[in-house]
Amino acid sequence: MRKFMWLCLFMMLPVFFFHVQLRAEKFDPEKFLPTKNLYSDQELQKRFYNMSFRPFERDDLAFSMLVQKDWKDIPIKVPKKQLEQESASLIPLAKVMAPKGKRGIASIAVRYIKVPFEVKLSDWVDYYLKGNGLQPLLRRSGTFNGRRVEEVLWRSVQEGKTYLARMTLSRHGARLFIIVCSALETSFRQYARIFSAAAISFAVKKKATSEFAEPMKIYAGKRAPVLRFRYPASWTAKEPEGLPKGKSGVDISLRRKLAGGKARTLAFLHIKGISKTLNRSPDEIMEGIKKDFMDAGIKLQGPMDHTEITKRFSGRAMRAKRWSVLIAGEAGELAVAVFARHDGPIAMGLLVPSFKSGPLAWMAGYRELEIAARDLLAGSIAEKGRKPSEALINTDPKRLVNRTMYQLAKAVKSGNFTEFHEGFTMVLKKKITPQNLADNFRSFVEKKIDLTVIKGLDPVFENDPRIKPDQPLKLSGKYYASLMTVMFDLTYEPENSEWRLSDISIRTGPPEPPPGKKLKIPPRPELTKLTNATMIDLAEAISKNDFTNMYNNISKLWQKQTSKEGLADTFSSFVENEVDLTVINGKKPTFDKTARIEEGKLLLEGHYQTRKMKIFFALKYWMDADAWKLVGIRVWTKI
Structure with a gap:
């Protein structure tokens, strides 16, 4: 069911966008949801397994993530009936816990749910938070290793104890995978890096073949202005009759069959294209769309915040309005948006239940509004019907x-x-x-x-x-x-x-050589000259107890990290013991290992044989302005 794999230079490359602080209480994301400088490769190999999970012997649920080696895997049992209802609730897939007695209770749990319709990940997070009465302390969107994620931090009280929980969600086809990392609030920050390692490294075994949760169809109208866009296979499309010249349109709806063979409309999207030759203003078009719905029996109750629409189309020239409505006596909402396009405005009216009464239908409706609008405007003009800038x-x-x-x-x-x-x-x-x-x-x-x-x-x-x-x-x-x-x-x-x-x-x-720039190892005479120059600089610095000249000759990279006083401290024992390295003058070094280049650095190791002693060296050089400059040195002697 699980197998362990030793880590081999497992690279975690988080890419995060800006977080939004949602409460007055101050929570630093890098302290509670850290993504930078988590662990070195050596620490990862020493402390973690890249643990593979195959819940219920199903490849479609298989995944892997980093788990600290001393954490305990907790067996998961799920009733068969719950497994058969993947869309009804979150289904546990795995759980690991920190050793008992280590800074309180801490765990990492993975769950999933299958979404029945195409929905937006951030909308589903809103739904989950509201449904569970959770107030986020932090919330942000981002990408972990090419996987789009939503993250939330919240506080809860269980049996008189206060916990913090970090939830990381990502969608893979029709399934949402959720990683929940929790610990007592007093010890949460001590586990924060371990939690980040799991959240960032999480990877499903079976990659989704599409970015969508459902198969998609394409509507391609024949009337001008031409309408062409994608919509989920669970929706149906119907063209209205009797449209006048200069207008095109289509209605798409999400319907569900009820007992007795009847069907109920869960979401309805009314789309119109209006030729620019008709000279209709955005306000006139918006009023026309609103009238279409009112003529169909929809009763407006009052205005709502239109930013629920506009926030989904950043930078797009548009007009939008939103109302609460009654749909056959039930609470719903109507969202109307008018977009500019080169051949004339595109108008869209979305009718959905209220978020409270029909959250999934609400999410599916707004998601299709986004998909259709982006397709309809692709390759068109965003700015008031002008040609692309x-x-x-x-x-x-x-x-x-x-x-x-x-x-x-x-x-x-x-x-x-x-x-x-x-x-x-x-x-x-x-x-x-x-x-x-x-x-x-x-x-x-x-x-x-x-x-x-x-x-x-x-x-x-x-x-x-x-x-x-x-x-x-x-x-x-x-x-x-x-x-x-x-x-x-x-x-x-x-x-x-x-x-x-x-x-x-x-x-x-750290600095890296640019791609395509092949660093070449200098010929032996140049290596000898380079080594002698460095070692004589060091010998004179020790003899005079003045490292100014040596400091001036090292790479700018190292100069940023140290000082001439720092160099003096490194070789203070040589100065105090009056170790005379000037005896190497006139001698050639013997290279004990073949010169090599690793991570952009030239590495030289060898020794000088003198009558009094053998002087060993290990030197590192970095290409600085087309010249090899010292970036690291280790010297020791043997009598």
């Missing part, structure tokens, strides 16, 4: 990323993120403030990470950028600076004919 299409991705990164470098250096904040989309500006940004990049500011090292460099992208003016532009890659590697994941969205930032993740790491 030449500035968007002709954007140089490298210049765009450089501009963002230079602005970020300036913000980190000054600690003021106000100007950087101006480059975000309007939606993101409403969610986060300049102070939120400062909090997110606090570690960069406190550690004085100098991102200006990228100036003069071009970013190297993971994939060739593909620019489409009506779709988000995602750019990921690295800057290969001599002092560090700067990794970025940036997402831009079109807004007012320019690209604006909607997501950002920045990480730094």
Whole structure:
């Protein structure tokens, strides 16, 4: 049922977008839901198993995740009837617990549920939280190793004890997998890294073949303006009769059969295309859609917050309204949106039960509104019927990323993120403030990470950028600076004919050689010259008790990490014992191992044989401005 595998350089590469603080109470995401600098490869191999699970002997439920070696696997029993009703409740798949007596009670549990319709992950999280009366302390969206996730942290009280729980959700086809990591609030932070290791490393065995929970159909209308979009197979499409020239339309509905053969409509989407030759204003079109529903017997009760619609279409030119309604005496809501397109406006009216009375139908309706709208507007104009902005299409991705990164470098250096904040989309500006940004990049500011090292460099992208003016532009890659590697994941969205930032993740790491740049080991005479220069610098520094000249000759990378006083401390025993290394003058080193290059560093190991002693060395060099410069040294003697 389970098998254990030793870890071999298991790399966890989290990419997180901005969190939104949902309560006045302060919770630092990096303390409670950490994603940075979790464990080294050596720590992972020593402390964790990459544990494989195959619940109920089913490959479609199989998964793996990192589990600390001393945690106990708790057997799971699920009634057969519950397994047969996958959409009715969360089904337990696995549970592991920390050893008893170690900082209180802590566990990691994995559950799943099958969603009967195509729904949006964040909507399902809203449904789960509201249904269980949970108030999130933190909530955020992001990506773990290519897997889209929603994360929530909440507090609960059980048997008089206060717990914190971290829930990480990801969707794989029709199934939602949920990892719940919980511990007593007093000890939660001590387990936070262990919880992150499980949440980040989680991977299903059987990958979904589609991004959707259901098979999808394509509606392709023949009337102009042409309507073409995808919709789930559980929905049905019907074209209205008697449409006048200049208009096209289709109604799609989600229906469920009831006892006795009758059917009930759970969600209804009314879509119209209006030719620009008709010169209809967005307000006129919206009133027309509303009238269509009222003529069908829908009774408006009052206005509702329209941001439930607009938040789903960041950066899109649109008009939207939302009302509470009565549908045959039952509570529901009507959402109407009008979008600009090059051949004329697209109008959409969505009728669904209220979230409280029919949450799944509500989620399915809004999800199809998103899918249809994005398909209908793909390749069209977002900005008031104008042609796609030449500035968007002709954007140089490298210049765009450089501009963002230079602005970020300036913000980190000054600690003021106000100007950087101006480059975000309007939606993101409403969610986060300049102070939120400062909090997110606090570690960069406190550690004085100098991102200006990228100036003069071009970013190297993971994939060739593909620019489409009506779709988000995602750019990921690295800057290969001599002092560090700067990794970025940036997402831009079109807004007012320019690209604006909607997501950002920045990480730094040790320097790496750029891809395609092959470092060559110098010939033996140059290795000898390089070694002699370093060892004579050291010999003179020890003799004079002055490491200034040696410090000036080491790499800039090492200079950032140490000082001449630091070098002096390293070799203080040589100075105190008056070890005379100048005896190597005029001698050639013997290389005990073949020179090699590892992780961009040139490694040299060997010794000098003198009459008084044998002097051993292990030297590391880094390519700095086309020259090998010292980045590490170890010297010892044997008489």
